[in-house]
Amino acid sequence: MAPYQSFRRRNYSVQLKTFMSVYKDRVEELFPSVINSSEMPRKLKESMLYSLEAGGKRVRPLLVYAVLDTYGISAEKADKTACAIEFIHTYSLIHDDLPAMDDDDIRRGRPTNHRVYGEACAVLAGDALLTQSFQLIAGDKLLSADKKVDIIAAVSEASGAPGMVGGQLDDMEAEGREVDVEELEYIHARKTGALLSVALQAGAVIAGAPEEEQRALEAFGKHIGLSFQIKDDLLDVEGEESEIGKPVGSDESNDKNTYVRLLGADGAREKLDYHTSMALAELERVSGNTEVLKELTAYISERTK
Numbered sequence: 642m643a644p645y646q647s648f649r650r651r652n653y654s655v656q657l658k659t660f661m662s663v664y665k666d667r668v669e670e671l672f673p674s675v676i677n678s679s680e681m682p683r684k685l686k687e688s689m690l691y692s693l694e695a696g697g698k699r700v701r702p703l704l705v706y707a708v709l710d711t712y713g714i715s716a717e718k719a720d721k722t723a724c725a726i727e728f729i730h731t732y733s734l735i736h737d738d739l740p741a742m743d744d745d746d747i748r749r750g751r752p753t754n755h756r757v758y759g760e761a762c763a764v765l766a767g768d769a770l771l772t773q774s775f776q777l778i779a780g781d782k783l784l785s786a787d788k789k790v791d792i793i794a795a796v797s798e799a800s801g802a803p804g805m806v807g808g809q810l811d812d813m814e815a816e817g818r819e820v821d822v823e824e825l826e827y828i829h830a831r832k833t834g835a836l837l838s839v840a841l842q843a844g845a846v847i848a849g850a851p852e853e854e855q856r857a858l859e860a861f862g863k864h865i866g867l868s869f870q871i872k873d874d875l876l877d878v879e880g881e882e883s884e885i886g887k888p889v890g891s892d893e894s895n896d897k898n899t900y901v902r903l904l905g906a907d908g909a910r911e912k913l914d915y916h917t918s919m920a921l922a923e924l925e926r927v928s929g930n931t932e933v934l935k936e937l938t939a940y941i942s943e944r945t946k
């Protein structure tokens with residue numbers, strides 16, 4: 642029996658459903674107040690809120706909160722960081738959809754930001770979300786200066802050139818060219834994995850997790866980051882447009898290198914199961930109550946949106 646089968650199920654527990662709904666609402670409630678706290682042109686504000694409030698699973702904030710839950714630390718301490726990481730993710734989606742990148746029309750079930758506000762405003766809304774995210778962490782009154790510096794250093798590395806930005810460029814440059822699995826993993830580990838992994842790292846810093854456990858959570862994050870992208874590739878061929886909020890088959894029309902293209906759907910599923918099992922193995926090194934993190938791991942590999 643494959644090791645993943647013990648947690649493979651379609652019905653998430655009441656505990657996970659409650660956790661997801663409570664913390665999704667919690668982070669979403671912060672968006673308008675954070676955006677409204679800064680002086681800015683009305684159109685920019687509308688455009689930022691348009692993409693933030695378009696929906697989204699909020700997986701990255703949920704991961705931050707899940708680490709605090711693991712160590713029994715009050716969620717308040719994670720609010721600014723969770724919100725900041727979702728700002729960075731939302732900026733990345735706005736820019737990813739631009740004509741210079743994927744040139745997509747639909748995101749999160751709505752017309753993409755540039756289709757509504759124009760390209761210039763969409764670029765600037767992304768820029769503003771990215772910069773405001775660091776302002777948000779820097780201004781967090783609940784965290785020590787040392788913790789804030791550690792979080793800012795990790796988040797900027799993960800979202801910048803060595804992480805998401807570099808991964809995105811490599812992904813685009815590889816379009817139309819055959820890559821091998823090793824190169825694909827290197828691209829996705831940075832393009833998608835780095836931000837998911839840093840959500841866990843940031844949670845570990847806020848919770849004051851022991852050094853060894855911080856490393857385990859980071860390694861856990863790298864595996865679920867890859868699982869997340871593999872599942873995204875699978876949903877692009879097997880998902881429902883009404884659920885995934887973007888057209889099915891867009892990877893193929895954008896000539897993207899995906900796990901499905903390289904390994905077929907079954908091969909991609911095998912890889913997904915491998916990374917899921919490896920992620921769960923890393924959690925064994927974490928001392929707190931990892932129940933929610935385990936359930937989120939299963940959710941990431943089984944999600945339908």
Ligand SMILES: CC(C)=CCC/C(C)=C/COP(=O)(O)OP(=O)(O)O
Pocket residue numbers: 732733734736737743805806809832833873887891
């Ligand atoms: C610096 C930038 C712009 C980073 C974008 C990062 C990213 C994960 C984009 C979405 O990937 P995708 O194209 O595989 O997913 P989707 O199908 O949702 O567009």
Ligand SMILES: C=C(C)CCOP(=O)(O)OP(=O)(O)O
Pocket residue numbers: 696697698699700730749833869870873946
């Ligand atoms: C990183 C990838 C694969 C792009 C989509 O991310 P999500 O699937 O987290 O998108 P939302 O739920 O936030 O819309």
